[in-house]
Amino acid sequence: MSALASIHDLTVTYRRDGNAVAALRNISLDIVAGERLAVIGESGSGKSTLALAIAGLLPVSSAVDGRIEWPGPGCPPLLGRDIGFVFQDPSASLDPVMTVGKQIAEVARTHLGLTWSQAYAKAKTLLERVRLPDPDSALHAFPHQLSGGQKQRVAIAAAIAAGPKLLIADEATSALDTIVQAEIVALIRRLVAEDGMTLLFISHDIALATELAERIAVFRHGQLVELGTTARIVGAPAQAYTRTLLDAHIGLDAAPLLNRSGLHA
Ligand SMILES: Nc1ncnc2c1ncn2[C@@H]1O[C@H](COP(=O)(O)OP(=O)(O)OP(=O)(O)O)[C@@H](O)[C@H]1O
Numbered sequence: 001m002s003a004l005a006s007i008h009d010l011t012v013t014y015r016r017d018g019n020a021v022a023a024l025r026n027i028s029l030d031i032v033a034g035e036r037l038a039v040i041g042e043s044g045s046g047k048s049t050l051a052l053a054i055a056g057l058l059p060v061s062s063a064v065d066g067r068i069e070w071p072g073p074g075c076p077p078l079l080g081r082d083i084g085f086v087f088q089d090p091s092a093s094l095d096p097v098m099t100v101g102k103q104i105a106e107v108a109r110t111h112l113g114l115t116w117s118q119a120y121a122k123a124k125t126l127l128e129r130v131r132l133p134d135p136d137s138a139l140h141a142f143p144h145q146l147s148g149g150q151k152q153r154v155a156i157a158a159a160i161a162a163g164p165k166l167l168i169a170d171e172a173t174s175a176l177d178t179i180v181q182a183e184i185v186a187l188i189r190r191l192v193a194e195d196g197m198t199l200l201f202i203s204h205d206i207a208l209a210t211e212l213a214e215r216i217a218v219f220r221h222g223q224l225v226e227l228g229t230t231a232r233i234v235g236a237p238a239q240a241y242t243r244t245l246l247d248a249h250i251g252l253d254a255a256p257l258l259n260r261s262g263l264h265a
Pocket residue numbers: 014015016021022023041042043044045046047048049050059204
């Protein structure tokens with residue numbers, strides 16, 4: 001089990017209205033190559049800040065202490081080539097005036113050195129892989145012509161176009177309705193398996209996290225509260241806060257969490 005990334009003592013502080021906001025405090029965590037790791041926690045717990053720090057996307061105004069090591073070859077990783085990032089809102093991550101095909105092809109052309117015609121062929125294959133209906137027409141469609149779930153499929157296709165080793169999905173299903181959420185989770189699971197990617201799945205939804213992840217990291221107020229296998233976190237949480245998160249979910253919707261995780265009858 002080798003680490004794809006090793007996070008050491010990471011502290012991130014933002015400035016807001018002249019005040020310092022500590023978004024992450026002394027986080028140490030390994031992302032194991034090939035694993036599916038979920039980061040869960042309530043709003044404001046620092047999940048997105050962790051994702052942005054790993055992707056090298058923190059705003060310049062933030063202060064960062066600690067370090068992230070990438071032990072493998074060819075490091076540090078390049079966003080778009082080595083790290084694919086899927087954001088919550090596909091409308092914000094897609095260019096509204098560029099066709100879907102061009103947006104995906106551009107990633108492949110930039111990072112894989114393909115010609116435009118090779119890159120468009122790759123884009124079509126990717127649209128097939130993310131199961132967009134009628135990929136030939138979709139190549140020439142603009143984002144506003146697609147549904148929210150279809151746009152997220154396109155954003156995922158663009159994120160994996162260069163064959164990244166790490167896919168970060170930051171609340172990638174939160175803006176979608178429940179059925180589409182489940183479809184996108186299934187899609188991410190399949191693509192990660194097919195391409196042998198490592199997955200960092202950021203979510204406030206513990207049920208979705210249990211469905212997808214092999215390990216879960218629980219964040220609260222910028223701190224890593226608990227880290228363990230999904231089975232252990234769900235079956236025997238060590239921290240009261242984790243239990244509260246589980247109980248909050250179970251109170252609302254017990255059966256799906258337990259059944260979908262496959263951990264209990
Ligand atoms: N660009 C920013 N400038 C100032 N403060 C920020 C910035 N981004 C995040 N914060 C603050 O940092 C803390 C952690 O935010 P972060 O977005 O990482 O949490 P989160 O767990 O992802 O929350 P959510 O699920 O609501 O996105 C919060 O207090 C938030 O208000």
